[in-house]
Structure formats: C-alpha cells, structure tokens
Amino acid sequence: MKTSAVKIVIVTLMMQQSIQSQETKKETVSAENKYTIENCVNHFELQKATKTKVGYQYWFADKDFTQENTLKMSIVEPGKSTHAPHHHIEEELFYILEGKAQFYLDGKTVIAGPNTSFYCPSNVEHGISNVGDTNLKYLVIKKDLK
Known part of the structure; x- marks a missing residue:
C-alpha cells in the first residue's frame, strides 16, 4: 500500500473515532441533564x-x-x-x-x-x-x- 493511501486510511479511522467519541459524549450529557417536572421545580x-x-x-x-x-x-x-x-x-x-x-x-x-x-x-x-x-x-x- 502506498504511503498516501496509508495516510488516508489513518485519517479516516481517526475521524471515525472522533465522531464516535462526540456521539458518546452527547449521549452522556443528555442522560445527565434529563429535565423532569421534579427537578425543574425548586x-x-x-x-x-x-x-x-x-x-x-x-x-x-x-x-x-x-x-x-x-x-x-x-x-x-x-x-x-x-x-x-x-x-x-x-x-x-x-x-x-x-x-x-x-x-x-x-x-x-x-x-x-x-x-x-x-x-x-x-x-x-x-x-x-x-x-x-x-x-x-x-x-x-x-x-x-x-
């Protein structure tokens, strides 16, 4: 495999990992900040x-x-x-x-x-x-x- 092709594969894998990490973070934030009537009334x-x-x-x-x-x-x-x-x-x-x-x-x-x-x-x-x-x-x- 040529060096440029290897670089493209590595960059693609890194981008996929970054996207997956961001999606996981969004899910965590959403779960932590679930707003309910009970926690929205103080x-x-x-x-x-x-x-x-x-x-x-x-x-x-x-x-x-x-x-x-x-x-x-x-x-x-x-x-x-x-x-x-x-x-x-x-x-x-x-x-x-x-x-x-x-x-x-x-x-x-x-x-x-x-x-x-x-x-x-x-x-x-x-x-x-x-x-x-x-x-x-x-x-x-x-x-x-x-």
Whole structure:
C-alpha cells in the first residue's frame, strides 16, 4: 500500500473515532441533564441554603443544571453587603423581594425597596447593600460565562 493511501486510511479511522467519541459524549450529557417536572421545580427550603458571612444564599438554578443561567436568592443582614463594589464580564439583574437596598452603579447610588429591579451591564462596577433595619432579600439573575 502506498504511503498516501496509508495516510488516508489513518485519517479516516481517526475521524471515525472522533465522531464516535462526540456521539458518546452527547449521549452522556443528555442522560445527565434529563429535565423532569421534579427537578425543574425548586421550592425554597432554608435548610438547603448556604450560610454566608452576612446572611445566606439559595441557588434556585445554577449553571451546571441550566444552560449557564443562574438564579440565586441572597438574604443580607441589616447594615451589611455581600461584598465590596466590583465588576465582572457577566451582566446581572437584581430583583428586590424584601427590605431596603442601596444599589451602587458606576459611582452613583440609589435606595429602593421591594418590587424594584437593578440592572448591571457587563464590566461596570456595582454593588448592593442592606441599608434597612430588616433582612434584605433579593434575587440575582445572570448568565455565567465562566
């Protein structure tokens, strides 16, 4: 068999193996991410929440279950914030459920209560803190690009 014919056979075999590997991977991913009514409904349970330094957080949906979208509820004690103002590539949307929040965006602040949303564009410095005398409870929605 000529050298060029051997190369063609080898490349063909490699391509077939790659295709089979990709098909196996797709089947594995599909089996792992089988969505059912039971795992697509998530009711808040305090005992499943994660304690933080300033309160706690509860992931309704994380990027490993969804297609990189996240939905988290944060509860922050009076006078505290989850972290200092920061920025990141992902845009975020906050929705205030309870309490009084101070929202910082690009050098300016606003204070608002329940049924208010705050939008953070990509790479803009932002932060949220509890300026009330009760717990601040809010949702954080973003698509995780990491």
